[in-house]
Amino acid sequence: MTTKNYQRLLVTAALPYANGPVHIGHLAGCYLPADIYVRYQKAQKRDVQFVCGSDEHGVPITIRAMKEGITPQEVVDKYHALIKESFAQMGIAFDIFSRTSNPVHHETAAAFFKKLYNEGLFEEKETEQYFDETTQTFLADRYITGTCPVCGSLSAYGDQCEKCGTSLSPEQLIHPRSTLSDAIPVKKKTKHWYFPLQNYEPWLKEWIIEGHKEWKNNVYGQCKSWLDNGLQPRAMTRDSNWGVKVPLPDAAGKVLYVWFDAPIGYISATKELTPQWKDYWCKEDTKLVHFIGKDNIVFHCIIFPAMLKAHGNFVLPDNVPANEFLNIEGEKVSTSRNWAVWVHEYVKDFPEQQDVLRYVLCANAPETKDNDFTWKDFQDRNNSELVAIFGNFVNRTFVLMHKLCNGKVPQLHNVHLDETDHALIADIQKAKTKVEENLEQYKFRDALFEVIDLSRKGNQYLQKKEPWKKAGNVAEDIISQQLIDNCLHLSLQLTANLAILINPFLPHTAGKMLHMMKVVEKMLEWQNAGSLNLLRVGYSLRAPQLLFRKIEDEEIAAQVQKLQTQSKPLNNTAAMETTAPEYKPLKPEIVYDDFAKLDFRVGTIVAAEKVVKADKLLQLTIDMGFETRTIVSGIAEHFTPEAIVGKQVTVVANLAPRKMRGIESNGMILMAEDSKGKLHFIHPEDVTENGSEVR
Numbered sequence: 001m002t003t004k005n006y007q008r009l010l011v012t013a014a015l016p017y018a019n020g021p022v023h024i025g026h027l028a029g030c031y032l033p034a035d036i037y038v039r040y041q042k043a044q045k046r047d048v049q050f051v052c053g054s055d056e057h058g059v060p061i062t063i064r065a066m067k068e069g070i071t072p073q074e075v076v077d078k079y080h081a082l083i084k085e086s087f088a089q090m091g092i093a094f095d096i097f098s099r100t101s102n103p104v105h106h107e108t109a110a111a112f113f114k115k116l117y118n119e120g121l122f123e124e125k126e127t128e129q130y131f132d133e134t135t136q137t138f139l140a141d142r143y144i145t146g147t148c149p150v151c152g153s154l155s156a157y158g159d160q161c162e163k164c165g166t167s168l169s170p171e172q173l174i175h176p177r178s179t180l181s182d183a184i185p186v187k188k189k190t191k192h193w194y195f196p197l198q199n200y201e202p203w204l205k206e207w208i209i210e211g212h213k214e215w216k217n218n219v220y221g222q223c224k225s226w227l228d229n230g231l232q233p234r235a236m237t238r239d240s241n242w243g244v245k246v247p248l249p250d251a252a253g254k255v256l257y258v259w260f261d262a263p264i265g266y267i268s269a270t271k272e273l274t275p276q277w278k279d280y281w282c283k284e285d286t287k288l289v290h291f292i293g294k295d296n297i298v299f300h301c302i303i304f305p306a307m308l309k310a311h312g313n314f315v316l317p318d319n320v321p322a323n324e325f326l327n328i329e330g331e332k333v334s335t336s337r338n339w340a341v342w343v344h345e346y347v348k349d350f351p352e353q354q355d356v357l358r359y360v361l362c363a364n365a366p367e368t369k370d371n372d373f374t375w376k377d378f379q380d381r382n383n384s385e386l387v388a389i390f391g392n393f394v395n396r397t398f399v400l401m402h403k404l405c406n407g408k409v410p411q412l413h414n415v416h417l418d419e420t421d422h423a424l425i426a427d428i429q430k431a432k433t434k435v436e437e438n439l440e441q442y443k444f445r446d447a448l449f450e451v452i453d454l455s456r457k458g459n460q461y462l463q464k465k466e467p468w469k470k471a472g473n474v475a476e477d478i479i480s481q482q483l484i485d486n487c488l489h490l491s492l493q494l495t496a497n498l499a500i501l502i503n504p505f506l507p508h509t510a511g512k513m514l515h516m517m518k519v520v521e522k523m524l525e526w527q528n529a530g531s532l533n534l535l536r537v538g539y540s541l542r543a544p545q546l547l548f549r550k551i552e553d554e555e556i557a558a559q560v561q562k563l564q565t566q567s568k569p570l571n572n573t574a575a576m577e578t579t580a581p582e583y584k585p586l587k588p589e590i591v592y593d594d595f596a597k598l599d600f601r602v603g604t605i606v607a608a609e610k611v612v613k614a615d616k617l618l619q620l621t622i623d624m625g626f627e628t629r630t631i632v633s634g635i636a637e638h639f640t641p642e643a644i645v646g647k648q649v650t651v652v653a654n655l656a657p658r659k660m661r662g663i664e665s666n667g668m669i670l671m672a673e674d675s676k677g678k679l680h681f682i683h684p685e686d687v688t689e690n691g692s693e694v695r
């Protein structure tokens, strides 16, 4: 546990954006670890609330509404319902799943803003922004398209070019147009309220860098790099009609920035959940934990805490255990390409198999680095871990108990306990602490590994004891029966322990186990773990029920096939070939003197070889007439060394030397690159004396 003595816990999971369904990357990123943590804390009988809800404001929702010809409210209603259902189906058991379009949230977020405003904590700034005169709206980044200044794509957005990935500001776009009306936007003055984050920098440094060294490395490192780079004021309002209205008289047509209002959604949801909400938000002995994905670290570790600090009435997060990303079959999840495994489709394709997905996503969770989900791994983990280890142990125990002990919990005969029995007892008693320590430190994979390991030990125990071999002698040999009893008594107590330990991870499975053991849910309380008296002697138990089933190759092949067919290709080459080449815009004008600084010379390639461990590089020896020099050139993917020896080339001869892969490169050779990316040498039409100047 943390050093502080907490009385209650408030656990939040990132508000999913109500602009589309949730995929398994979302689950692995924050909802599953948060749910495991909360289920464990509830089993510990701690006072804990688990809040979440959908984030229903922001530009992408209004754009989606416009494209589909419906209202933003209709967009969020549709996805809020779908997201909520997906979570419920997967057993993500929030105490409340609210939404930021609820009135209580609008009131809470507006009051938060108003308090900061009244205390003079915002800076008012007037800036010029693009405005669409046809629709009379200021255009946020995503409302503007134009030509990308970097790659020439005609459909770059005001914040990013999706073709080349460059992040842009609206001013950088060439020929900007409004996505609402296609009109050419004009610049217009607009006023916004900025939160001076830089004023909180010294405090944030002390609070995180000094005070929270225990945070996960990926989180701590990202915070440190933000703080090292220096914080800037951030606009906390936007020109839009969709969102929480700025609660000021001169702010018509302005709403709170979605990243100002969304985290306040945790507070609003708690208000909705319980009249005691202030205990969770305002008392210092509350432990607040935010589960998020790595893309939200700055908002939850820097901006929201600074807002809470400025407000002054609320507790700060104790930890923000963010996960990295989960890729799928080796590629980044992309909702626009439909490269994703959607949760609502998984539950249809694999009915009653929620725990398999929970298991695989936890066992393979991107806790410290990006990880990869593959359907093959999904199948392997199910078949060789859940079926062959955990499920197998529980099933064997129940089958043997019915066959050898009349379906009742047999007695334990202490006099016959041997070393193997004592070792198993010790393993059962130790498991609780091991799982618990990992869970308290947000190490969910390791915690799950300990549970599976305990079931593996159960299998080894049965294998060693072989109670089925002793069964032949029962009539004559009382001792044989007592040995059988001991083995199955301990195996059954272990099964009950496994139900307690697996419950936070695989609650549906724990439920099935309770049913087989005919015990009530109370048995799952964490304090019972480690006990060897969970099932009463003589108590009759139900027939075994398979906890997991084998997943067949065809099911996996179908999923891989589905992923391939539903997704758009990474590079839309077909489309590229049919469209005219896109020309890069010209670089800024230069004067003659700039040009005159360049010294171009003709040279001949006299030798060429591949650079070791660099797929793109060739090391060229060039006869320049007045000297011979080495140039490293990135053309190895276009030409073989043999094909270019003897060619004349144009060399930028006065470029400062540069080391590439440890080789000093003295100059550059000029190449033309066509729209398909093919390279062509630039050389004199007739063979010319080496060293000739090019002007």
Ligand SMILES: [Zn+2]
Pocket (backbone or CB within 6 Å): 148, 149, 150, 151, 152, 153, 156, 161, 162, 163, 164, 165, 166
């Ligand atoms: Zn671009």
